[in-house]
Amino acid sequence: MANLTEKNEWTDGIYQIEKTDPVVGGVEGISNRQAQQLANRTKYLKEQVESLNSGKAESSHTHTIAQVTDLQNTLNSKATNTDLTNAKNSLTTEINKKATKDAFSALHDLMVGIPFPYPLSTVPSGCLAMNGQKFNTSTYPILAKKYPNGVLPDLRGEFIRGWDNGSGVDSGRALLSSQGDAIRNLEGRISGIVTQSGNVLNATGVFKVDPTKFDNIFGSSTKVSDYGDYLGFDASLVVPTAEENRPRNIAFHYICLAA
Numbered sequence: 001m002a003n004l005t006e007k008n009e010w011t012d013g014i015y016q017i018e019k020t021d022p023v024v025g026g027v028e029g030i031s032n033r034q035a036q037q038l039a040n041r042t043k044y045l046k047e048q049v050e051s052l053n054s055g056k057a058e059s060s061h062t063h064t065i066a067q068v069t070d071l072q073n074t075l076n077s078k079a080t081n082t083d084l085t086n087a088k089n090s091l092t093t094e095i096n097k098k099a100t101k102d103a104f105s106a107l108h109d110l111m112v113g114i115p116f117p118y119p120l121s122t123v124p125s126g127c128l129a130m131n132g133q134k135f136n137t138s139t140y141p142i143l144a145k146k147y148p149n150g151v152l153p154d155l156r157g158e159f160i161r162g163w164d165n166g167s168g169v170d171s172g173r174a175l176l177s178s179q180g181d182a183i184r185n186l187e188g189r190i191s192g193i194v195t196q197s198g199n200v201l202n203a204t205g206v207f208k209v210d211p212t213k214f215d216n217i218f219g220s221s222t223k224v225s226d227y228g229d230y231l232g233f234d235a236s237l238v239v240p241t242a243e244e245n246r247p248r249n250i251a252f253h254y255i256c257l258a259a
Contacts, residue, residue: 004036006043014038112259113146115155117252130155130254142259155254159246181245188233206233 005027015033024030115130123129128143132154137144144150153176161179164170173179188205235241 004032004039006039008043008047009040010044011037011040108257108259109142112140112142112257115153115160115254115256118255119252121253123253123255126257126259127255128152128258130256132156135258140258143256152256159249183245 014037017031017034021030025032116127118124118127128135128140130152132152134151135143135147137148137150147153161170163175164173170179186206
């Protein structure tokens with residue numbers, strides 16, 4: 001009586017004996033096929049286990065179990081709480097950098113086209129002077145969204161006024177519209193002038209009856225009586241005057257970011 005010769009090989013499937021199979025023994029007998037396959041699997045698995053216990057896998061493998069274990073131990077030693085915390089902090093830092101960059105970009109885009117009072121005459125890089133000039137809308141697409149006509153406002157010598165936006169203080173104005181200078185109307189009336197006597201009976205509005213100051217009305221020693229029915233008005237005798245209406249101010253150079 002002989003035993004089956006076991007082979008070190010893995011058989012994917014185990015043969016199923018059919019009802020029609022003849023009973024044939026021996027090395028290649030169909031009755032022994034199923035047992036042969038199971039025996040081969042058993043031998044294969046046995047040698048794999050023995051190779052693991054001996055510290056080396058099958059011949060096609062180049063790393064021993066000890067090496068694999070050392071690698072695992074190294075990985076485990078690296079994955080400490082400190083390392084995980086450092087990795088988390090690094091990731092958080094990168095996320096914050098990205099968020100900060102996005103926030104800066106949004107702020108930069110918002111500031112493009114807004115007038116800045118600049119203290120120097122030279123325009124810094126990345127900016128344009130607001131001199132009413134045309135600009136290239138392809139070169140400055142963000143600026144073009146705010147000034148679609150491709151022209152910057154001319155702010156040379158101008159003041160900026162808040163848009164009325166329904167308040168009724170400066171109604172009828174559109175954004176970026178210009179407005180000329182003006183003052184409130186000054187009115188007055190003089191009546192009952194007695195000619196050749198210097199006697200002014202009545203005055204209203206911007207005129208004032210003060211016989212003691214007649215000599216200064218024209219900035220010289222001249223009385224009203226010397227001019228008959230003529231009476232002058234000169235605001236510069238009371239307030240500073242110029243060719244325009246203006247508040248006290250300091251001159252800055254208006255520029256804007258361009259992008």
